[in-house]
Amino acid sequence: MQRNFFLHVDLDAFFASVEQLDNPEYRNKPVIVGGFPGDRRSVVSTCSYEARRYGVHSAMPTVKAKKLCPNGIFLRGRMKRYHEISYQVMSIFKDFSPDVQQMSVDEAFIDLTGTEKLFGPPEETALKLKERVRTETGLTVSAGLAANRYVAKIASGISKPDGFFQVKEGEEEDFMLSLPLDKLWGAGTKTRQRLNSFGFFTMKDIHRASISTLTTLFGSHAGNFLYNAVRGKDVETFSNEAKSHSISAEQTFPFDLTDTYIIETELLELSYDVFFRLLKENCNGKTVQVKIRYEDFITVTVSGTYPRNVSTSDDLFEKACGLFRKKYEAGRGIRLLGLAVQNLSRGMEDSQGELFDFGEEKKKAVEKAVYSMQKKDKSLHVRKARNLINKN
């Protein structure tokens, strides 16, 4: 009977660490990547451990970060650079296993099951992998090793930064029960509040509850999740292949919008962003969703599913406007607009009806040409006059 070994690896304070790597003068200093303190409505994306000592953390408004850490080095993110390094790190991972499941730009699961013959015991492999990342990129990672993905993920989290933690087979339940409730990955603020309101304050409190109690209180899915998670069983959160797919863009405005013309101009901009990414990723979709966040942070969505795929950015824009008008309560200030195309399928093959729609075909050809121009020259920004006027 083969034993399973999953390694979860997470880059420490990734964006901030890359900045410290590329700019030696930032090392050992509080680096805060995200918006600038002067930017209205901006937040911290990642910060270095030096900044965390001041109480700064991800998702914190930058204004507050500046107050806590006046000497912080505030930087805008360089996503392109982070993706470059991410690719390099993931390539190293792939030298250790054919089964690397990348979860985001800075973390992955590596299935080490059956790699003992090649690399030796998994715990030694984990340390070798950490060392290779360090020598080849200059970055540190935290790693967790366990018999299932869920426990491996928790183990890497508690070993941060630059750590390694192994949970041996059979010790998963004791391991989970030894942790505070806020380490329960998958239960966020809201769920913790609900847990507390029912008298659950520790992992052990949840462990004492029966599965029927948990499913009655939290619903079938969340109840089962809680029951299994505190027992260190695999909760299937990471194992199933993603089946739905969507592409979206959103924009928070420094000041609330009420003017319909300006609002629709922003929708036009979002339509461009989303449509070009559909082209880039070679995707198709019939479902369009518009998101409106009002000044009081109340967020509503409207969506529509159409008989045919979104065919051009103009087509997407028209659909977005139609949905927006249906939902918007005129006069209310808008702080954020979002646009998504959902339930995507692969490939740009046209459906039957579109073969004879020459007007659309022509527009689509133009947009594809624009897209390939942008691909060749990244500095090129082709935008409709309406957007250009609005921006300058």
Added chain:
DNA sequence: TCTGGGGTCCTAGGACCC
């Protein structure tokens, strides 16, 4: 402190069909 952007998944209700 006044709250980003890009995603995925779940729930519940309604429509519609068999």
Added chain:
DNA sequence: TCTGGGGTCCTAGGACCC
């Protein structure tokens, strides 16, 4: 004339994660 139950698709909202 009243009405069961299952399956699927769609929609809106919400929770969570990085």
